[in-house]
Amino acid sequence: MDRDHLATFHAGSSRAGEAPAAHARTPAAAAEPAVAIQGVSKTYDSGFQALRNVDLTIHRGEIFALLGPNGAGKTTLISIVCGIAMLGEGRVLVNGHDIQSDWRKTRSLIGLVPQELSTDSFETVWRTVSFSRGLFGKPANPAHIEKVLRDLSLWDKRNNQIQTLSGGMKRRVLIAKALAHEPEVLFLDEPTAGVDVELRRDMWALVRSLREKGVTVILTTHYIEEAEEMADRIGVINGGEIVLVEGKEALMRKLGRKQLTLHLHTPMDRIPEALARHALELSEDGEALTYTLAQDGETADVTALLQDLADAGIRFRDLHTQQSTLEDIFVDLVREHT
Numbered sequence: 636m637d638r639d640h641l642a643t644f645h646a647g648s649s650r651a652g653e654a655p656a657a658h659a660r661t662p663a664a665a666a667e668p669a670v671a672i673q674g675v676s677k678t679y680d681s682g683f684q685a686l687r688n689v690d691l692t693i694h695r696g697e698i699f700a701l702l703g704p705n706g707a708g709k710t711t712l713i714s715i716v717c718g719i720a721m722l723g724e725g726r727v728l729v730n731g732h733d734i735q736s737d738w739r740k741t742r743s744l745i746g747l748v749p750q751e752l753s754t755d756s757f758e759t760v761w762r763t764v765s766f767s768r769g770l771f772g773k774p775a776n777p778a779h780i781e782k783v784l785r786d787l788s789l790w791d792k793r794n795n796q797i798q799t800l801s802g803g804m805k806r807r808v809l810i811a812k813a814l815a816h817e818p819e820v821l822f823l824d825e826p827t828a829g830v831d832v833e834l835r836r837d838m839w840a841l842v843r844s845l846r847e848k849g850v851t852v853i854l855t856t857h858y859i860e861e862a863e864e865m866a867d868r869i870g871v872i873n874g875g876e877i878v879l880v881e882g883k884e885a886l887m888r889k890l891g892r893k894q895l896t897l898h899l900h901t902p903m904d905r906i907p908e909a910l911a912r913h914a915l916e917l918s919e920d921g922e923a924l925t926y927t928l929a930q931d932g933e934t935a936d937v938t939a940l941l942q943d944l945a946d947a948g949i950r951f952r953d954l955h956t957q958q959s960t961l962e963d964i965f966v967d968l969v970r971e972h973t
């Protein structure tokens with residue numbers, strides 16, 4: 636079932652005037668994770684197994700980035716949680732509600748910005764976005780729609796037909812549609828693929844402001860810098876399996892390396908005995924020494940190294956430090972698990 640069919644399905648089955656989900660929060664419910672994915676496996680009709688026993692808990696109010704190479708299973712996982720793809724094995728709860736037995740509730744809690752631009756339409760921006768809200772049984776709220784359109788710089792285009800908009804503007808419309816019914820959990824599947832820098836920045840600002848309002852945001856991205864910039868926690872999926880879930884800061888601290896490279900004044904053919912106690916590597920041309928700092932980055936080690944270099948009469952003309960990026964960590968992880 637594609638998204639438009641799903642939306643039509645909602646229109647026919649939801650009740651107008653339902654209380655906004657946020658009002659239904661109770662202290663007990665607040666303790667539930669935003670999304671609890673338990674033992675989820677998925678095999679497509681073709682026989683291809685896209686997900687293998689995935690367990691993943693997304694906390695309320697966090698920004699969670701799901702990273703993985705092409706075909707890792709990101710869209711499949713998101714589609715299952717959003718009710719677009721059938722769940723194979725396992726269980727998924729959204730704010731404590733089961734996506735199968737309580738699908739109407741869970742779908743009203745979720746907003747999805749899909750990867751594909753499928754919004755060519757003769758309808759105006761205003762009508763399209765307002766209609767999306769109605770699909771989830773929420774009463775009309777022109778002030779909210781206006782705010783969403785203004786936040787996404789779409790207000791001036793509100794009376795334009797969607798088909799006349801640029802690709803970037805259409806993407807903004809997709810985001811506006813996903814926000815129209817005030818979801819508590821927002822999924823963004825590759826939100827900034829192929830968009831310009833300005834829209835990417837706007838998106839980041841928007842996501843942060845949503846988090847401030849308590850919205851949980853789950854995004855997939857190929858731009859590691861996006862995850863580095865925005866995410867509170869990072870999950871890595873590869874070959875349908877979650878291979879790591881970690882707080883971003885902790886991940887960078889644990890797996891990130893810091894290196895110091897010294898460009899030597901006079902090349903050497905081997906590392907002198909006097910420096911043997913340090914974790915040094917000599918470049919092939921003998922012109923540079925690279926020192927890898929302990930993962931907690933003890934500065935005392937660097938001081939001792941510089942002292943030993945001076946004592947051994949080794950001079951260097953330049954030095955620079957390097958900190959591994961999330962991208963380095965990610966590439967290493969995916970390589971390890973393939």
Ligand SMILES: Nc1ncnc2c1ncn2[C@@H]1O[C@H](COP(=O)(O)OP(=O)(O)OP(=O)(O)O)[C@@H](O)[C@H]1O
Binds near residue numbers: 710
């Ligand atoms: N309807 C389908 N029928 C059969 N196989 C499918 C179907 N949809 C996806 N797949 C396969 O499942 C695997 C996971 O696809 P999925 O779209 O979830 O990956 P992804 O991590 O989102 O990839 P990308 O980063 O390229 O969007 C891929 O090998 C894909 O070919």
